[in-house]
Amino acid sequence: MPFTPPKEPAPVLHGHRAAILRFDAQGSPLYESDGLLVVETAGAGGRCARIVDVGSHQAVLARHPGLAVTHWPGKLIAPGFIDLHLHYPQTDIIGAPADGLLPWLETYTFPAESRFADAGHAAEVAGFFLNELTRHGVTTALVFASSHPESVQALFNAAWLRGLRLITGKVLQDRHCPDGVRDDTEQGLVDSEELIDEWHLRERLGYAITPRFAPTSSDAQLRGAGELAAFYPDTWIQSHVAENLDETRWVRELFPEARSYLDVYARAGLLRPRAVYAHCIHLDDADRALMRECGSAAAVSPTSNLFLGSGFFDFEAAARTGMAWGLASDVGGGTSFSPFHTMLAAYYVGREGQTKPGLSLRPSALWWHHTGAAAAALGLEGVVGNLQPGCEADFIVLDPQATPLLARRTALAANLEELLFAMIVLGDDRLVVRSHIAARPAD
CATH class of the missing domain: 3.20.20.140 (Metal-dependent hydrolases)
Incomplete structure (x- = not known):
């Protein structure tokens, strides 16, 4: 009998709900206080994953009815x-x-x-x-x-x-x-x-x-x-x-x-x-x-x-x-x-x-x-370093309340720049709840 190669597993969509930070092509920040990131995982072993949709939770979920979603309340999803x-x-x-x-x-x-x-x-x-x-x-x-x-x-x-x-x-x-x-x-x-x-x-x-x-x-x-x-x-x-x-x-x-x-x-x-x-x-x-x-x-x-x-x-x-x-x-x-x-x-x-x-x-x-x-x-714009559709699904989940001082300061942030700066000044590895590599948890 002729050899029949095994079928690739069907792509799987999964959503991650949290505040989301991404950027436009000029590097200006785009921020959703209640966002949804949709990732498609494909390939043997799920080693290939790309972002297929991102935006406000309400708008993105309407485009993907029945989507399985992981909710990260109080957290921020950002590019790795x-x-x-x-x-x-x-x-x-x-x-x-x-x-x-x-x-x-x-x-x-x-x-x-x-x-x-x-x-x-x-x-x-x-x-x-x-x-x-x-x-x-x-x-x-x-x-x-x-x-x-x-x-x-x-x-x-x-x-x-x-x-x-x-x-x-x-x-x-x-x-x-x-x-x-x-x-x-x-x-x-x-x-x-x-x-x-x-x-x-x-x-x-x-x-x-x-x-x-x-x-x-x-x-x-x-x-x-x-x-x-x-x-x-x-x-x-x-x-x-x-x-x-x-x-x-x-x-x-x-x-x-x-x-x-x-x-x-x-x-x-x-x-x-x-x-x-x-x-x-x-x-x-x-x-x-x-x-x-x-x-x-x-x-x-x-x-x-x-x-x-x-x-x-x-x-x-x-x-x-x-x-x-x-x-x-x-x-x-x-x-x-x-x-x-x-x-x-x-x-x-x-x-x-x-x-x-x-x-x-x-x-x-x-x-x-x-x-x-x-x-x-690195010549990898549009591949990594952002959370726009088409990018590889490398992203991190951050906790702006990771330490008592950080929680106190970020609660008082009046805008996105203040929030980001508080994390820069007061943050360390405790901020990083999880790193995702091609949508998979690194741990």
């Missing part, structure tokens, strides 16, 4: 957060003291990352790391692994088992780093291509070509990374740029022919859409314009920059030049997995760290840059 830059091999060195970025790398980072040649250690940390992300409401992340292919395998495997949308890659670093984390120029590129072939675009996973930063890659390795990016144009690129003044001076010495630190990457073919560069503090307007023209984006990491004394991201200059940016924790230089801590630190930087201090970033804008704008930085 997107973390644009963090290092899973640095999970165990959060809060390690150092005099600045370069001493921190030598004293803590490289020794910690050397352990990720051990597949068992990599798998244990990967599981803990992803649990921390979802516990804090992060449902998509762009992540550095270590220079060891084993570290990438472990993280991809853990993310695939959870159904997460996650992008990661093997760190490329063939110089100016110690034995145990330094890779071979050619072998590092070969390993990267093999990992692309195995994991890139497997369900919700993606590969990022990952030079650590210009000082730790030779010209040959940077050029090879650019050639790899050109051959695989739908991959991502991630690295660091202009984080620290000492690092920036070092790059000037190593690459005297380049106009700027960013120009080092441009010359190697590493500026394009889907390229995300962490920090971008010590840039000029020509660099910012170049990022805009190339479609690249900045991952702004305020807790890390404050902790390591690196400097302040210039939000005013980014707006003036049209440079795209989104928010990131930068764990372990960053001090928390919490998007609320990241947004609050970004607010502080806006108030104090600009050329003209006193900028007040609107609470809804901070939220947008940790969701929809971050999705756009």
